[in-house]
Amino acid sequence: MEAEQKGKYFPTEKLLEWYEKNKRDLPWRNTKNAYHIWLSEVILQQTRVKQGLPYYQKFVQNYPQIENLANAQESEVLRLWQGLGYYSRARNMHKTAQEIVEKLAGKMPDNYKDLLKLKGIGKYTAAAIASFGFDEQVAVLDGNVYRVLSRFFGIETDIASPKAEKEFREIAQNILPKNEKSNQFNQAMMEFGALQCTPQSPDCLFCPLESQCKALEKGKVNELPIKSKKIKIKERFFNYFIFEHQNKIALKVRNKKDIWEGLYDFYLVEHHEILQKKQLESIDLIQNYVNDIQSISKIYTHILTHQKIFISFFHINIDQKEILTQKNYQFFEKNEIENLPKPILLANYYKEFIK
Ligand code: SF4
Numbered sequence: 527m528e529a530e531q532k533g534k535y536f537p538t539e540k541l542l543e544w545y546e547k548n549k550r551d552l553p554w555r556n557t558k559n560a561y562h563i564w565l566s567e568v569i570l571q572q573t574r575v576k577q578g579l580p581y582y583q584k585f586v587q588n589y590p591q592i593e594n595l596a597n598a599q600e601s602e603v604l605r606l607w608q609g610l611g612y613y614s615r616a617r618n619m620h621k622t623a624q625e626i627v628e629k630l631a632g633k634m635p636d637n638y639k640d641l642l643k644l645k646g647i648g649k650y651t652a653a654a655i656a657s658f659g660f661d662e663q664v665a666v667l668d669g670n671v672y673r674v675l676s677r678f679f680g681i682e683t684d685i686a687s688p689k690a691e692k693e694f695r696e697i698a699q700n701i702l703p704k705n706e707k708s709n710q711f712n713q714a715m716m717e718f719g720a721l722q723c724t725p726q727s728p729d730c731l732f733c734p735l736e737s738q739c740k741a742l743e744k745g746k747v748n749e750l751p752i753k754s755k756k757i758k759i760k761e762r763f764f765n766y767f768i769f770e771h772q773n774k775i776a777l778k779v780r781n782k783k784d785i786w787e788g789l790y791d792f793y794l795v796e797h798h799e800i801l802q803k804k805q806l807e808s809i810d811l812i813q814n815y816v817n818d819i820q821s822i823s824k825i826y827t828h829i830l831t832h833q834k835i836f837i838s839f840f841h842i843n844i845d846q847k848e849i850l851t852q853k854n855y856q857f858f859e860k861n862e863i864e865n866l867p868k869p870i871l872l873a874n875y876y877k878e879f880i881k
Contacts, residue, residue, distance in 0.1 A: 670719025680740025
């Protein structure tokens, strides 16, 4: 069956045939467990399948039921999430699991509208759970789907503009088969965008949709989709001081509204640049230890979506720990640190230079 959109037809059957031949065998595609589908969707946001897959397996193994996740300590969930980035995803997922267990007796809502009522679940995730878990005929729109629609129909609306969401949702909903194939169709659109109609170098030559693709016809494949909003990257400079006292190291949980909330880090001095040794004499608290500094690391960079962070580590052995415990730092044995949730760069540095 071909779906109609603005007088044009979308070649549904061709897409589904392509999907049958090319789809990857992924564990969340072989389940109707809405909780597991939800886990996979949260993990895969902003993450490639290859990177997300082991995390999905770890979460399903450690928290097979939603109650297991809800009852876990937040620090345990963050530790399991370590390395995946965007830690607010894990914190929100944990809170939403608790809400589902407390208010809905652990039962995931079985439709788009009710899923959307949950605090931590947005339109994309609600549609994915409703479609893949419960076969609801609702279109799932991720970045891949935006790209395929924009190119196939030659839509020049800026996908970062406020009106784009409504326009693309309407189109996606119109071309969605109104039968038992809707679930597969959603999966196929996403997979097609991920494997065939890719952001760079889409495989137009062997594309089953090429004879009807507007972008190809107009020579605009590389221009579409249009996304004008430029992300402003903020540069930050983190000077970490690793205070060691009798083989224990000072760390504190980050609890202000900032990146890495809920994770542990070392004593941090954020400055407008990476500090040189001679500058340390003017830095509060650190000025007392300038002569005790054992080593200074090279400068590392860590890139996040909106931030570029420059990081340097200073190692200091101290005799008295009170000056740090008064500031709510705790001293941990080195083997305890292994199990604390930490930003991945700190975890890697710890493994290589401290452990
Ligand atoms: S022809 Fe190229 S741009 Fe058009 S849908 Fe196929 S892969 Fe995408």
